[in-house]
Amino acid sequence: MSIIRIEEIAQHAGQTVTLQGWVYARTDKGRLQFLQVRDGTGILQCVVFQKEVAPEMFDVARQLTQESAVVLTGTVRADERAPGTPGGFELGVTELHVVQLAGEYPISPKEHGVEFLMDRRHLWIRSARQWAVLRVRATIMRAIREWLDSHGYLEMTTPIITPNAAEGTSTLFEIDYFGKTSYLAQTGQLYNEANIGAFGRVYCFGPTFRAEKSKTRRHLTEFWMVEPEVAYCDLDGLLQIEEQFVSHIVQTCLRERAAELRVLERDLTLLSKVNPPFPRITYDDAVQRLQKLAVESSDPEQAAQLKMEWGGDFGAPHETALAAQFEQPVFVTHYPTIVKAFYMTPMAGRPEVCNSADMLAPEGFGEIIGGSERIHDHDVLLARIQEHGLPAEDYAWYLDLRRFGSVPHAGFGLGVERTVAWICGLEHIREASPYPRMLQRNTP
RNA sequence: UCCUCGGUAGCUCAAUUGGCAGAGCGAUCGGCUGUUAACCGGUUGGUUCCUGGUUCGAGUCCAGGCCGAGGAGCCA
Numbered sequence: 001m002s003i004i005r006i007e008e009i010a011q012h013a014g015q016t017v018t019l020q021g022w023v024y025a026r027t028d029k030g031r032l033q034f035l036q037v038r039d040g041t042g043i044l045q046c047v048v049f050q051k052e053v054a055p056e057m058f059d060v061a062r063q064l065t066q067e068s069a070v071v072l073t074g075t076v077r078a079d080e081r082a083p084g085t086p087g088g089f090e091l092g093v094t095e096l097h098v099v100q101l102a103g104e105y106p107i108s109p110k111e112h113g114v115e116f117l118m119d120r121r122h123l124w125i126r127s128a129r130q131w132a133v134l135r136v137r138a139t140i141m142r143a144i145r146e147w148l149d150s151h152g153y154l155e156m157t158t159p160i161i162t163p164n165a166a167e168g169t170s171t172l173f174e175i176d177y178f179g180k181t182s183y184l185a186q187t188g189q190l191y192n193e194a195n196i197g198a199f200g201r202v203y204c205f206g207p208t209f210r211a212e213k214s215k216t217r218r219h220l221t222e223f224w225m226v227e228p229e230v231a232y233c234d235l236d237g238l239l240q241i242e243e244q245f246v247s248h249i250v251q252t253c254l255r256e257r258a259a260e261l262r263v264l265e266r267d268l269t270l271l272s273k274v275n276p277p278f279p280r281i282t283y284d285d286a287v288q289r290l291q292k293l294a295v296e297s298s299d300p301e302q303a304a305q306l307k308m309e310w311g312g313d314f315g316a317p318h319e320t321a322l323a324a325q326f327e328q329p330v331f332v333t334h335y336p337t338i339v340k341a342f343y344m345t346p347m348a349g350r351p352e353v354c355n356s357a358d359m360l361a362p363e364g365f366g367e368i369i370g371g372s373e374r375i376h377d378h379d380v381l382l383a384r385i386q387e388h389g390l391p392a393e394d395y396a397w398y399l400d401l402r403r404f405g406s407v408p409h410a411g412f413g414l415g416v417e418r419t420v421a422w423i424c425g426l427e428h429i430r431e432a433s434p435y436p437r438m439l440q441r442n443t444p
Numbered sequence: 445u446c447c448u449c450g451g452u453a454g455c456u457c458a459a460u461u462g463g464c465a466g467a468g469c470g471a472u473c474g475g476c477u478g479u480u481a482a483c484c485g486g487u488u489g490g491u492u493c494c495u496g497g498u499u500c501g502a503g504u505c506c507a508g509g510c511c512g513a514g515g516a517g518c519c520a
Binding site: 030 | 469475477478481514518520
């Protein structure tokens with residue numbers, strides 16, 4: 001008897017198969033039991049008719065509780081009425097073995113509050129929506145590696161324990177490293193700038209840590225980021241890479257995770273339009289657009305939120321309003337040098353702005369990428385480090401890179417959870433991580 | 445750190461002017477051969493977040509505290 005996986009159910013129509021899983025829901029219809037059974041790859045309706053199984057087996061089926069572990073054998077048949085994921089098939093059960101009868105399960109199919117669910121995150125991930133999100137997340141992570149690996153990027157790990165602050169100490173998690181103060185990494189970028197000297201094109205992919213006291217739907221204290229870095233690359237080249245890269249991620253999800261996106265009831269019309277090229281606007285243009293929106297807004301509260309002067313950074317309402325003007329992700333380029341990091345290249349002839357670009361996702365999902373050209377001239381970089389009041393001795397090795405074959409280069413960082421939230425259409429980033437770490441939560 | 449809202453049954457919530465603590469869901473028992481968060485009937489359910497105060501009487505009013513949510517600030 002072959003053990004099959006629900007995601008491949010269509011290949012087994014008409015066959016007698018065995019399923020190893022858990023009872024997701026049960027509907028008692030008297031002489032007929034409908035079991036929704038999950039196996040980790042999908043949900044399949046399994047039907048137990050009283051007249052088709054032994055009497056004691058039917059009694060066992062009647063006693064099954066939500067989340068009980070079961071092994072079922074039966075015949076797969078196509079039936080349009082059958083719910084589930086992918087759906088359209090059901091199992092006519094002939095054998096039923098209970099591996100463990102679950103106690104009263106706290107998470108019902110009805111509504112629950114955020115705190116209740118987050119306290120039970122270890123169980124909540126079994127629920128259909130959370131399961132679907134995390135399946136999409138895994139596909140996003142694979143698509144990231146897939147595109148980079150096939151375009152000549154070498155994956156290189158960068159340290160999580162780092163000796164100094166990349167940019168200021170206010171948002172770093174401090175740890176005791178055998179008596180020396182160290183920090184959890186906020187970025188692998190500086191190391192990647194060393195790595196490109198050895199490998200040309202690289203990326204790092206892993207968790208990053210920010211001790212920001214941000215309490216918003218877009219922030220986690222621990223999140224995953226992929227950071228490609230490219231030698232001999234300018235801002236134009238970088239944006240072309242980014243739009244190819246992000247399009248590949250989105251299109252892979254649409255192709256391979258349609259069932260999961262259906263569970264999430266995600267509107268796919270805008271996602272299907274994510275193809276290069278993406279629109280590009282400058283920061284100057286963005287500020288003008290926002291000022292125009294503020295003036296034209298009939299809602300005084302919204303007008304106040306959108307009001308801004310040249311030189312400031314965008315808040316969430318600004319990003320949402322800007323992105324709403326486009327159907328695709330939009331690049332905002334050439335931010336004021338003063339609001340961005342010290343290593344970004346000033347624009348030739350206009351040093352008050354830098355060769356940087358953020359990518360804003362559509363539909364209000366915010367900034368998913370930040371990237372820039374990096375300063376490759378030793379003396380310019382040293383001056384910027386000093387202007388920012390950073391200790392030059394901490395950056396000795398970083399400055400060293402500008403002495404030995406320094407070339408124009410650029411890179412970016414894409415936040416995985418924000419990308420998951422966008423593609424899945426999530427209201428809050430906490431559902432984009434299996435075990436989210438936030439200002440008020442580090443359990444389970 | 446600031447602003448706003450909230451904390452009542454296992455869960456989601458209601459409770460009029462300060463006057464008997466309620467519903468739905470879940471669980472459980474019974475019924476039903478096509479359910480999709482099934483439906484119908486019975487049963488089960490309480491430290492009203494904590495401490496103190498006002499009052500004949502507090503879930504409700506007052507003071508302090510704790511916890512949570514949404515937003516702001518912060519955030520390459």
